[in-house]
Amino acid sequence: MNSFLQNIGILRDLLDLSLAILIVSRLARLLKGVLALRILAILSGLVALHLLARFFSLQTVRLIVDLILASSVVGLAVIFQTDIRRAFATLARSRTEKDVEMSDVIDELVFAVAGLAQKKIGALIVIERAISVDSYLAVGTDIDAKVTSELISSIFLPYSPIHDGAVIIQHGKLTKAGCFLPLTQNLEVSKSLGTRHRAAIGLTELVDAVVVVVSEETGTASVIVAGKKTDVIDMPSLGKTLRRLVEPRWLK
Amino acid sequence: MTAHVKGREWLKGVKVLSVLLSVLIWLSVILERPGEMLLVLPVNLHRMPAGLKLDGAAPAEVEVVVAGPRILLFLLPFHQTRCDIDLAGAQPGLQQVLLKEAEFNLDPEIKVVHVAPATASFVLAAREK
Numbered sequence: 171m172n173s174f175l176q177n178i179g180i181l182r183d184l185l186d187l188s189l190a191i192l193i194v195s196r197l198a199r200l201l202k203g204v205l206a207l208r209i210l211a212i213l214s215g216l217v218a219l220h221l222l223a224r225f226f227s228l229q230t231v232r233l234i235v236d237l238i239l240a241s242s243v244v245g246l247a248v249i250f251q252t253d254i255r256r257a258f259a260t261l262a263r264s265r266t267e268k269d270v271e272m273s274d275v276i277d278e279l280v281f282a283v284a285g286l287a288q289k290k291i292g293a294l295i296v297i298e299r300a301i302s303v304d305s306y307l308a309v310g311t312d313i314d315a316k317v318t319s320e321l322i323s324s325i326f327l328p329y330s331p332i333h334d335g336a337v338i339i340q341h342g343k344l345t346k347a348g349c350f351l352p353l354t355q356n357l358e359v360s361k362s363l364g365t366r367h368r369a370a371i372g373l374t375e376l377v378d379a380v381v382v383v384v385s386e387e388t389g390t391a392s393v394i395v396a397g398k399k400t401d402v403i404d405m406p407s408l409g410k411t412l413r414r415l416v417e418p419r420w421l422k
Numbered sequence: 423m424t425a426h427v428k429g430r431e432w433l434k435g436v437k438v439l440s441v442l443l444s445v446l447i448w449l450s451v452i453l454e455r456p457g458e459m460l461l462v463l464p465v466n467l468h469r470m471p472a473g474l475k476l477d478g479a480a481p482a483e484v485e486v487v488v489a490g491p492r493i494l495l496f497l498l499p500f501h502q503t504r505c506d507i508d509l510a511g512a513q514p515g516l517q518q519v520l521l522k523e524a525e526f527n528l529d530p531e532i533k534v535v536h537v538a539p540a541t542a543s544f545v546l547a548a549r550e551k
Contacts, residue, residue: 187448190447190448193444195436195440199436207436207439224453224493224494225496227529
């Protein structure tokens, strides 16, 4: 009976440890970039220091380490607020809605991008998803119009007064144009990328929006999500990518 | 290095550090669990009043069972823990000292559960002039 209870105790400890590993690794994977690794390493160091301070009865060190560890929860929530927000938005996505028929908005977008890319006219198109982009936009002109390829193309024509900024699509409508977006502060972003790409990366680091960029130098289009740039090979693949990334409910 | 390879390395790093952090957190939890330990401690008589001496033998060792967080018990055998009996103010004759927690000078989180013998008995005699 005693050995049975002892085995139960060992199994419970192993289960406890396994679940702890699962929870920590799942939480860590929600976070992006090198900072996540550094934070994990720092936290491990602090917990190890706590153990050593406890082991050798170093009361002052233990007090300091415990204070840092206790306040690190708030610190981490502040540092990773965008990652946490993005992770929750991703969790909230329902897979069943993906099969719904594609909206006209994407067809119009693809058509506009194809025309702009062919003429080597630069463009920056933001499609809002679960998280609102409003608080990250500067300047801009309110439009509130149906998304049509003609409208998008005309906005980005070089003589248009609002061609320099980004066009914003919210709930399936073209709501703003000529908006300035926050530029990325990431030093790892290639220096060869221009302001348009940096703005797209900067915004997608903060919110879960999908941004389509047309380069005026090369006439190529790329899709940027969560700070990652993917070049578009051809227009059908752009349509496919956008249909995969943008669910119909975000266009309603 | 391609983004794919970088991503795989990042994931590997996250996995390793997550396991390390989890194990450390788990250790800090299980090492706080209460445990018991038997110690055999030497008896030390101190602050013997001038003019008195030990007549006969005093107990050399006592067995003590202590309880407390396991992390504090680990190092206990390596500490120079002993049973200190304060003889200040003692009079000649038979001394019977009840061995309490105060005699062992332990960490405040460690409690004495059992002492054998519970009382240290010895005789003090006046020194001859």
